[in-house]
Amino acid sequence: MTAYQPIAKTADLPEGKGKVVKVGRRQILLMNIDGRFYALDRFCAHRAAPLVQGEVIDGQLLCPWHGNTFDVATGRCLANPEEEVRTYPVEVRGEEIWVEMEHEP
Numbered sequence: 729m730t731a732y733q734p735i736a737k738t739a740d741l742p743e744g745k746g747k748v749v750k751v752g753r754r755q756i757l758l759m760n761i762d763g764r765f766y767a768l769d770r771f772c773a774h775r776a777a778p779l780v781q782g783e784v785i786d787g788q789l790l791c792p793w794h795g796n797t798f799d800v801a802t803g804r805c806l807a808n809p810e811e812e813v814r815t816y817p818v819e820v821r822g823e824e825i826w827v828e829m830e831h832e833p
C-alpha cells in the first residue's frame with residue numbers, strides 16, 4: 729500500500745539542486761528542476777552510481793559514471809530503455825514536498 733508522506737520543505741531545495749532524503753529505511757533523490765520537484769531512486773540503474781552527483785541538462789539527469797541520461801520525470805534511460813530509474817509521484821502542499829511511497833512495516 730502506498731501513501732503520500734512529507735519528506736522535505738520546499739525552502740530546503742533551491743532550484744537546480746538535488747539532495748538525498750531519508751524516508752524510513754530508504755533514501756531517495758529529490759530534485760528541484762525549474763521549480764518542479766522530482767523524486768527518484770538515488771542510484772543509477774546501470775551500476776548504481778550516486779545520481780545526486782549527476783548533472784541535469786534539459787530535464788535529463790546525466791549519470792556521473794558512464795554518462796547514461798535519465799528523464800527525471802519518468803526515470804527512463806534514453807540510451808537503454810531496459811535501464812530505468814524508479815520515480816515517485818510528488819506533490820507540493822503548501823511549503824512541504826510530499827512523495828507517494830510504500831509504507832514500510
Ligand code: FES
Pocket residue numbers: 772773774775776777791792793794795796
Ligand atoms: S552507473 Fe550510471 S551509466 Fe553506469
